[in-house]
Amino acid sequence: MSLETLVKISEAVGRRPEELARARNQGQKVVGWLGYNIPEELIHALGLIPVRLGTGGDGKLVEVGSRYISSKNCVYTRNLVGLFAENTDPYIQNSDLIALDSTCLQLYRVGEIIHYYFNINTLTLGVPRNFFLPEAKKYFQAELEEFAGKLEGFAGKKLDAKSLSESIKLFNGIREKIKNIYKFQSEDSPVITWSEVYNVVHAGYYLDREQYSAYLSELLQELEEKHRNRNIDIEEEEARVLLAGSSIPPGDNKIIKIIEDLGGRIVGDDLWTGILPYLGIDIQESSIKGLADAYLKRVPHGALPYLDLNTDKRLQNLRESIKSNNARGIIYYTLRYCDPYTFKAGETKDVVKQDDVTLLEIHTEYAGSDFEAIRTRVGAFLEMLRSGI
Amino acid sequence: MAVQELELTNKKKSTKFSTVKFDENIKEKIEAAPDLVFRDGSRVSGSEMWRFMTTEGPKRYPNLFSKGKNHGFSDDAELISGFRRNYFNTTMYDRLNRFAAKGTPVVFIQGGQTHEPYYAAGGIPIRPGQVNGWATNSKENMDYDEADLRRLQIREIGRQALTVDACQTAKYEIIQNELVQGISIIAPYLCTRCSDIGYGVEAHRHGKVQLPLLPVDFPVNNQQNKPWAREYVAENLRRLVRKIAELSKVEVNDDVLWKEIKLHNEKRRLAREYLDLWWSAPVPPTNSQDHTAIAGLGNESSNDPVAAKQILEESLKEVKERIRNNVKGKNLSDDPVRLFICGSCVNPNPHVVDRAGGVVVGKDDGLSEIFYDVEETGDPYEQLAKTMLSFPYELPTEERGRWVAEQVKKSRADGMIFMYQWGCNFQSAAARLVADVVKKEAGVPTIIIERAMAESAQGQEQLHNRVEVFIEMLRQGKK
Numbered sequence: 001m002s003l004e005t006l007v008k009i010s011e012a013v014g015r016r017p018e019e020l021a022r023a024r025n026q027g028q029k030v031v032g033w034l035g036y037n038i039p040e041e042l043i044h045a046l047g048l049i050p051v052r053l054g055t056g057g058d059g060k061l062v063e064v065g066s067r068y069i070s071s072k073n074c075v076y077t078r079n080l081v082g083l084f085a086e087n088t089d090p091y092i093q094n095s096d097l098i099a100l101d102s103t104c105l106q107l108y109r110v111g112e113i114i115h116y117y118f119n120i121n122t123l124t125l126g127v128p129r130n131f132f133l134p135e136a137k138k139y140f141q142a143e144l145e146e147f148a149g150k151l152e153g154f155a156g157k158k159l160d161a162k163s164l165s166e167s168i169k170l171f172n173g174i175r176e177k178i179k180n181i182y183k184f185q186s187e188d189s190p191v192i193t194w195s196e197v198y199n200v201v202h203a204g205y206y207l208d209r210e211q212y213s214a215y216l217s218e219l220l221q222e223l224e225e226k227h228r229n230r231n232i233d234i235e236e237e238e239a240r241v242l243l244a245g246s247s248i249p250p251g252d253n254k255i256i257k258i259i260e261d262l263g264g265r266i267v268g269d270d271l272w273t274g275i276l277p278y279l280g281i282d283i284q285e286s287s288i289k290g291l292a293d294a295y296l297k298r299v300p301h302g303a304l305p306y307l308d309l310n311t312d313k314r315l316q317n318l319r320e321s322i323k324s325n326n327a328r329g330i331i332y333y334t335l336r337y338c339d340p341y342t343f344k345a346g347e348t349k350d351v352v353k354q355d356d357v358t359l360l361e362i363h364t365e366y367a368g369s370d371f372e373a374i375r376t377r378v379g380a381f382l383e384m385l386r387s388g389i
Numbered sequence: 390m391a392v393q394e395l396e397l398t399n400k401k402k403s404t405k406f407s408t409v410k411f412d413e414n415i416k417e418k419i420e421a422a423p424d425l426v427f428r429d430g431s432r433v434s435g436s437e438m439w440r441f442m443t444t445e446g447p448k449r450y451p452n453l454f455s456k457g458k459n460h461g462f463s464d465d466a467e468l469i470s471g472f473r474r475n476y477f478n479t480t481m482y483d484r485l486n487r488f489a490a491k492g493t494p495v496v497f498i499q500g501g502q503t504h505e506p507y508y509a510a511g512g513i514p515i516r517p518g519q520v521n522g523w524a525t526n527s528k529e530n531m532d533y534d535e536a537d538l539r540r541l542q543i544r545e546i547g548r549q550a551l552t553v554d555a556c557q558t559a560k561y562e563i564i565q566n567e568l569v570q571g572i573s574i575i576a577p578y579l580c581t582r583c584s585d586i587g588y589g590v591e592a593h594r595h596g597k598v599q600l601p602l603l604p605v606d607f608p609v610n611n612q613q614n615k616p617w618a619r620e621y622v623a624e625n626l627r628r629l630v631r632k633i634a635e636l637s638k639v640e641v642n643d644d645v646l647w648k649e650i651k652l653h654n655e656k657r658r659l660a661r662e663y664l665d666l667w668w669s670a671p672v673p674p675t676n677s678q679d680h681t682a683i684a685g686l687g688n689e690s691s692n693d694p695v696a697a698k699q700i701l702e703e704s705l706k707e708v709k710e711r712i713r714n715n716v717k718g719k720n721l722s723d724d725p726v727r728l729f730i731c732g733s734c735v736n737p738n739p740h741v742v743d744r745a746g747g748v749v750v751g752k753d754d755g756l757s758e759i760f761y762d763v764e765e766t767g768d769p770y771e772q773l774a775k776t777m778l779s780f781p782y783e784l785p786t787e788e789r790g791r792w793v794a795e796q797v798k799k800s801r802a803d804g805m806i807f808m809y810q811w812g813c814n815f816q817s818a819a820a821r822l823v824a825d826v827v828k829k830e831a832g833v834p835t836i837i838i839e840r841a842m843a844e845s846a847q848g849q850e851q852l853h854n855r856v857e858v859f860i861e862m863l864r865q866g867k868k
Contacts, residue, residue, distance in 0.1 A: 070817035072809075072839070077818075102609050105581060109818035112786045116822055128621065129579045129587060130606040135624035139608065142617035305579075305591035307602045337814055342552040343588035347595040363553075 003226070005219040006196060009203045012215070016206045017090035023049060024094060029155065032095030034080070034110070036103040036272060036301040037127050039291045041283075042148055043099070044209055045167035046155040051091050052205035053098070054080055054273075056252035057366050061086060068113050074338040075365045076247055077106045084114040091206060097154055099147075101125040104303040104340065123150055131296050131304050141292040148288050165286040170209055175278040177216035178204070182275055184223045186240075186267040186325040189233050191226040194266040195256060201274060202250045239263065239382040242327035244270035244318060244348070245361075246338040255333050255362060258375050264382040268325035270318045272301060279317060303340040315351050322357050328385045330359040331378065358384070406455040406533050408447050411439075412466050419472055422703075428695040438476045446479055449529045452536035453479055459740045459853070460533070460846060463678040465719035470703040471679050474686070477700055481519070481691045482526050488513050488692070489571020494636040497560065499577035499586050501733065501758050502607075502777055504690060509649040510630040511637025512574075513692045517560045517586075518734070524568040537846045543568065551592055556734075556812035561589050565596040573636050575600055576629055580607040580783050582733045582754070584814035603632050611785055613778035622774035630770075646769040652694055657759040659701045660687020666705075666712060668750065668800045673725065674711035676718035677739035677749040683708070684751070687759035722746040726863045729753075729802035731793055731823055732809045732816050733782075735840045737856045738849070747860040750800040753793050753823075757782030786819045790826025797831040804863045805835045806856065834863060 020030055031043045032053040043050040054076070061082030062075055069081045083089050098120050100111040114120040126143045128136035152158055178201060185194045200219065204212050241264050248255065248271055259266055269275055280298040283290050299317045306312045322330070330352060334342045342363065349359040360381040362374055419439045424432035447454040455461060462475050488495055496507050498514040507514035515523070525540045547562035548555055564572055579587050590604050605625045612618035634641045664684055667674060675683065683704045690697040710716075717723075725748040730736060733754045742749055763769075763776045777783075781792040797805055805827050809816040817839070824835040836859045840852055 068821060070820060072812060072817040073814055105584065105609065106814055106818060108609060109786070109815065113818070113822060116787050116825075124610050126608045126610055126612065126618070128606055128608060130604065130625060133606075133625070133628070135621050136606070139617055139621035142615070143608075146615070305587040305604065307591060307594055307604075309594045337554050337812070339552070339554060339584055339588050339814060342554050343585075343592055345552065346550070347592065350595065 003192060003196070003219065003222055005215060005222050006192075006200070009200060009207075009215050009219070012207055012211065013203050016208075017094065019208070020049065020051070020091070020094040024096070029096045030094050031097050031099050031151075031154075032091060033099040034107055035099075035101035035125070036277065036303075037101045037295050038099050038125060039144070039295055040209075041164065041167040041171045041291060042144075042151060042159070042288075044170070045163040046151055046157060046159055047163075048151070048155050050209070051095060053083075053089075053091055053095070054205075054247075054249045055083065055089065056247070056249040057254065058082070058251060059366050059368075062366055068117055069109065072337055073106055073109070074246070074335045076249065076252075076335055076338070077110050079366065080107075080110050081113055084118050084120060087118070096121065098122045099125065099151075101127050103127045103301045106338075123147065123154070127304070128296075129304055131300065132306060137293060137296060140296050141289050144288050144292040144295075159288075161286060168283050168286055168291075170213060172281075172283065174204065174209065174213050174216060175281060177213070177220055178275070178278045180220055181216065181223065182268065184227060187227065189230055191223055191230055194268065195260065198256075198269070198274060205250070237386040238265050238328075239385040240265050240267045240326060240328045241382070241385065242266070242268045242270060242318075242322055242325060242330050243274070243333060244330050245333040245345075246335040246341045247271060247273040248333060249273045252366065254364070254366070254368070254371065255331065255374070255378075258371070258378050259331065259382070262375070262379050262382050264378070264385075267327050268321050270314075270321055275321075276301075276317075280313070301340070302344060309347075309351070315348070318348070319352065319355060322352065322355060327357065329357060329381060331381070332359050332361045334361060334363045336363065336365045406457045406460075408451060409454045409456045409462055411443055411472065415466050415469065415472065418469050422469060422473065425473060425477065425696050425699060428693050433476075438473060441480065442472065442476055446476075450479065450526060450531075452531050452533045453526070455533035457533065458744075459738050459849075461740075463676060463682075463719070465676055465679055467719070468675065468679055468704075468707060470700055470707050471675075471682075473703065474682060474700050477693075477696060478691055482523050484692050485513070485515065485523055485569075485571065489569075494573035494633055495571050496633060497564065497572050497575045497577065499580065499583060500689075501580060501582045501754055501780070501782060502578045503653065503758070503763065503773055504688070504694070505646065505649040505653050505763070505773060506626050506630050507576075507633060508690075508694060509646045510633035510641050511639030512633040515572075515692065516689075519691075520560050520563055520569065520572070524563040527569055533846075541845055551589070554812055555585050555589070556810045561592055561596075564593065564600065565598050567598060572600065574603060574633065576603040576605065576632070578605045578607050578777070580777075581609055581815050582782065584816075585812070601632060601636075603629060605629050607777065607783065609783070609785075611788070613775060618778060619771050619774045622777060623768065623770035626770045626773055643769050647765065649694075650763045650769055650773070651765065652698065654762045654765065656690075656694065656698050656701060657687050657762055659698070659705055660684055660759045663687075663701070663705045663708060664751065664756070664800075666708060670712045672715060672717045673721055673727075673748050673750075674708050674716060674718055676720050677742050677747075679718065681736065681739065681749055681752065681755070684759075685755050688755065718748070720744070721748055724867075726804070726860045726867065727800065727802045728860070728863075729793070729797045729800055729805045731805060731807040731827075732820070734810050734813070734816075735808050737806060737808060737838075738853060741853045741856055742860065745857040745860045746864055747856075750802050751796060753782055753789070753796065756796060786822045787826060789819070790823040791830055793823060794827045794830035797827055797833055802831075802833060803867060804833050804859060805831075806859065807835065807837045809837075809839060811839055811841045834859075834866070 030049045040050045062078045065078035065081030102108040125147045283294040345361045420435040422435040494512040496512040500516045686701040730752040807820045
């Protein structure tokens with residue numbers, strides 16, 4: 001880790017659980033959230049502390065979670081239920097309310113389960129699955145109004161326009177900075193790797209948002225300086241891959257480790273736990289309606305079916321991302337029983353083929369038993385990319 | 390994989406199963422029964438039914454008329470409405486072929502919800518299981534094993550085309566491989582009963598067969614009392630009706646939809662009356678197979694709600710008579726163990742249940758879809774939306790569990806089985822919670838059973854074992 005700001009961010013993350021506990025002792029409330037369409041701006045504007053939850057990659061938690069959900073649910077949701085069952089995660093321990101949205105219906109079930117079995121205070125935001133229809137816009141506006149009303153009750157204060165406007169400005173800034181930071185990792189002889197950027201994104205799950213924004217500015221400044229002064233050393237046969245598919249939350253390092261150990265270079269992602277939440281949010285007016293419209297129009301989550309292949313923003317974004325990051329191939333990582341993404345694997349492969357990009361689907365769970373089999377497949381894929389086949 | 394690869398080698402017809410033979414003693418009653426009247430005014434007499442069920446049917450569909458320990462029509466030949474229902478269901482494929490030939494839009498839908506909008510718009514809704522049956526039986530003269538293998542092959546091609554994790558893929562492949570001709574539009578409800586349907590619909594955008602895709606959204610999480618949710622679903626329904634009506638060229642106004650709603654409300658009321666009677670009877674008047682099928686007519690119409698309603702009325706009349714005379718359903722043991730079933734798309738085998746000394750008293754899925762009428766005032770689309778959003782099966786899982794517990798008590802069930810298909814994310818995720826709520830609220834033992842999708846009909850010994858053992862356990866508890 002040669003970047004000073006990364007060290008600062010990492011240290012700040014280490015201090016964060018204690019900070020949250022202190023804030024709660026002083027009467028502040030923490031909202032842990034799960035999902036894709038929860039506007040953090042709203043939580044923040046009400047003086048609540050937003051924390052994005054969810055880790056993966058822990059086989060033991062998966063087993064524990066399976067006792068409550070089922071072995072036919074994706075391993076991420078099983079891991080999540082296990083997290084709540086064990087209750088050792090400091091961010092879960094420090095959450096006074098868990099907010100979820102129904103974008104992914106397996107996550108919706110997680111909300112039901114943790115409420116019933118672990119007496120967790122939950123609040124669910126309904127998301128329309130026919131999100132592209134005009135009537136969906138009206139529905140989501142009303143849902144978000146209701147959601148905001150309940151958050152107001154929880155916060156014990158009314159949402160005021162000034163706070164909302166300031167929060168929107170803050171989060172717009174974070175989104176812009178994250179997008180700019182991402183650009184550095186795909187450069188030749190980069191001064192920051194994709195994995196480092198990914199860790200920065202995940203730090204943003206937990207850190208105080210003002211502090212996080214300041215760190216991002218500092219990081220950008222440092223990146224610009226280092227980038228200007230770097231020695232360019234182009235590797236001619238780089239296996240540049242883009243990671244796409246199901247979520248890869250903090251803790252799920254299997255595929256990342258395999259790719260990097262084999263000398264592959266990740267140059268971008270198309271992940272719900274990566275860059276996607278920062279893309280395409282254009283808030284036209286500082287209001288609940290403005291938030292609802294912007295969130296619904298963003299690059300959609302794969303769990304929301306879209307019926308026209310040619311105008312699918314998710315696929316358009318993927319193709320643009322391949323181009324802008326100069327990726328040669330895609331590793332499409334799907335978790336067992338993650339239907340939204342496994343159903344789309346074949347189709348996505350056909351779509352990116354039009355751009356002469358090859359796609360390798362890795363369908364797996366968190367267990368290590370298939371590690372070597374995946375290593376062999378990824379190794380062959382990277383070799384193929386290097387050879388330009 | 391091409392359709393031709395589904396063709397089987399000319400193997401010798403299996404002889405291990407016999408062909409069902411209806412007792413000549415019932416012929417007179419069948420022939421004397423009134424004509425079955427269909428929606429288009431056409432009629433089928435009792436004699437024509439007898440001829441089809443004893444001559445034409447077994448010849449064309451040896452698989453459907455095959456009789457084995459764990460499959461085949463109900464043994465309760467004395468239940469005349471049962472014979473007529475079997476005729477109605479077996480001839481469904483011929484009707485579907487006629488609809489398709491005439492250009493009537495056949496609509497691929499999902500179960501568990503109201504069918505009125507589809508019928509009112511001049512469409513014929515068919516559920517995934519029926520599409521599968523249509524595709525399997527589009528090839529005639531197959532014995533039981535051949536049909537079973539064909540069904541498995543269709544499913545396997547679907548899994549290969551989409552994902553190994555899928556459960557509904559066969560229907561995708563049936564459409565994309567044109568194993569049935571005549572599906573005009575794919576327009577299911579996106580309710581929580583099925584995790585695959587939304588992505589299955591989406592997958593067709595990439596297929597070689599391009600059909601209109603129009604799923605009707607179903608917002609989750611207790612939305613029935615939210616005016617904006619009702620408006621949203623109502624608008625989705627208006628869109629659905631407009632689209633199907635464009636294809637059928639039928640003019641649909643509110644009066645047309647009200648007429649359809651009234652017809653389906655009558656069916657729902659008849660089914661509820663039937664269930665109340667059956668549940669309160671001192672001895673179960675029908676076996677598990679007939680009971681489940683009769684109750685199912687409250688929602689399911691096998692593409693003709695008018696004829697379905699007639700059969701339901703006839704069944705109700707016969708069952709009332711049986712209860713008056715204290716007649717027990719055929720093959721049931723004395724004081725059978727009463728089972729309530731939860732989950733979707735799958736049931737315990739009724740032959741196995743009855744033989745093991747049990748009887749199925751109800752199922753949350755089937756009961757949910759007939760539990761409420763659509764109010765016959767105001768805007769029909771909004772009333773439909775309100776009813777759909779109220780169906781107990783689609784409520785948050787804890788509430789669904791409490792509702793099931795009430796039905797368990799009302800039906801005097803001794804135990805509850807939650808059964809789900811392999812790969813079903815949504816029902817499997819709800820299974821333990823529902824079971825735990827039922828155990829707590831109704832005080833009965835529960836069991837969760839997963840059914841493997843890839844199994845052939847004959848490869849389900851483990852599934853049957855679990856059901857039998859659960860019945861045995863409940864039996865010991867009753868002593």
